Amino acid sequence: xxxxxxxxxxxxxxxxxxxxxxxxxxxxxxxxxxxxxxxxxxxxxxxxxxxxxxxxxxxxxxxxxxxxxxxxxxxxxxxxxxxxxxxxxxxxxxxxxxxxxxxxxxxxxx
Amino acid sequence: xxxxxxxxxxxxxxxxxxxxxxxxxxxxxxxxxxxxxxxxxxxxxxxxxxxxxxxxxxxxxxxxxxxxxxxxxxxxxxxxxxxxxxxxxxxxxxxxxxxxxxxxxxxxxxxxxxxxx
Numbered sequence: 174x175x176x177x178x179x180x181x182x183x184x185x186x187x188x189x190x191x192x193x194x195x196x197x198x199x200x201x202x203x204x205x206x207x208x209x210x211x212x213x214x215x216x217x218x219x220x221x222x223x224x225x226x227x228x229x230x231x232x233x234x235x236x237x238x239x240x241x242x243x244x245x246x247x248x249x250x251x252x253x254x255x256x257x258x259x260x261x262x263x264x265x266x267x268x269x270x271x272x273x274x275x276x277x278x279x280x281x282x283x
Numbered sequence: 284x285x286x287x288x289x290x291x292x293x294x295x296x297x298x299x300x301x302x303x304x305x306x307x308x309x310x311x312x313x314x315x316x317x318x319x320x321x322x323x324x325x326x327x328x329x330x331x332x333x334x335x336x337x338x339x340x341x342x343x344x345x346x347x348x349x350x351x352x353x354x355x356x357x358x359x360x361x362x363x364x365x366x367x368x369x370x371x372x373x374x375x376x377x378x379x380x381x382x383x384x385x386x387x388x389x390x391x392x393x394x395x396x397x398x399x400x
Contacts, residue, residue, distance in 0.1 A: 205382060216374055216391035217326065260326070269314075269381035270339065271389065273326040 174199055176272045179261050183278035190251045194277045196244045196261030206237055207262040208246050211276065217260055220246075251281045287392035289375050295398045301363040304395045307356055308377030316376040316389060317350055317360050326374070332358065333381070365399045372396050 179196045186192050198206075206223035221228065223235040223244055234247040244261055261274035288307040296302055308315045316331040330340040335352045343350070347366070352358040362369055376389040 205387065216393055218391070219388045264382040269333075270328055270331065271382045272328075275325040 175274075176200060177261055177263050177274035179274040179277050181275060181277060183280050185280045185282060186251055188251055188253060188281055188283050190281075191247065191249045192251055192279065193248075194246045194259055194261075194279075196246075196274055198242050198244070198261075198263045198272075200263065201239075201242060203263045205264040206235075206244050207271075208233075208235060208244075209260040209262055209273070211258045211260060213257075217273070220259070248279075251279075253281050253283060255279060256281045287375055287377055287390055289373075289392035289395050291395060292393060293396045293398075295400065296365055297400050298366055299364045300399075301361065302365045302369075302397060302399075304360040304362075304373050304375075304397070306358045306360070306375030306392060308358070308375070309390055310356065312377035312379055312390075313355075314378045314381060314389075315352060315358050316378075317358070318374040318376065318391075319371045320374060320394075321371045329360070362397075365397075367399045370397055370399050 177198050184192055208220040209217040210220040211217040221230050221235055223237045225237055227236045232249045236245045258276040258278050260276045262271050264271055290305045313334050317329040318326050319329055320326045327342055329342045330350045331338055332352045348362055350360045372394045374391050374394045376391045378389045380387050
């Protein structure tokens with residue numbers, strides 16, 4: 174089983190739609206959770222950290238369910254510029270390393 | 284700060300040749316990471332350094348791969364001899380602190396796209 178699993182998509186949505194991505198992780202001892210964004214042929218960049226109580230950053234909301242080992246990302250009012258691959262990231266078994274999911278592709282169309 | 288700098292941005296080489304990838308981390312960052320990204324395997328951590336010392340190289344695929352960090356502002360990843368299956372994008376990243384702590388954000392360089400023919 175992979176340490177971090179994501180639905181690869183692609184998710185094709187119209188502008189203005191709300192879209193949600195899910196991610197599961199296998200290491201129950203993981204303490205840190207993130208969403209990174211990667212544009213086509215570019216490097217990954219941190220989108221947001223994910224906190225136990227859930228957190229919001231503008232149109233983006235992240236949730237964590239430790240009991241189910243599940244992380245989600247909700248994007249409201251999708252923009253064309255949101256088109257990218259979204260990587261679910263967890264610190265791995267040995268703490269100092271990040272483990273990246275394979276990514277979920279989002280395509281927002283006008 | 285210019286961010287993490289990698290060179291070359293693109294490298295095309297023939298099987299059996301030596302390849303050296305270079306990275307300059309963000310000044311003041313104590314952690315440096317080398318990743319490889321392919322369509323099949325996604326983003327994989329190869330090795331990381333703390334204060335120029337290799338801490339975990341368990342992701343290095345085989346003896347053909349080696350990495351060094353002679354000082355705080357420079358690291359290399361070497362493949363010798365290269366093989367077609369090494370074709371991938373190689374990213375270098377740096378951070379202030381380890382994953383899981385405040386200031387943990389990893390800043391990635393633009394990557395080196397390696398093609399081994």
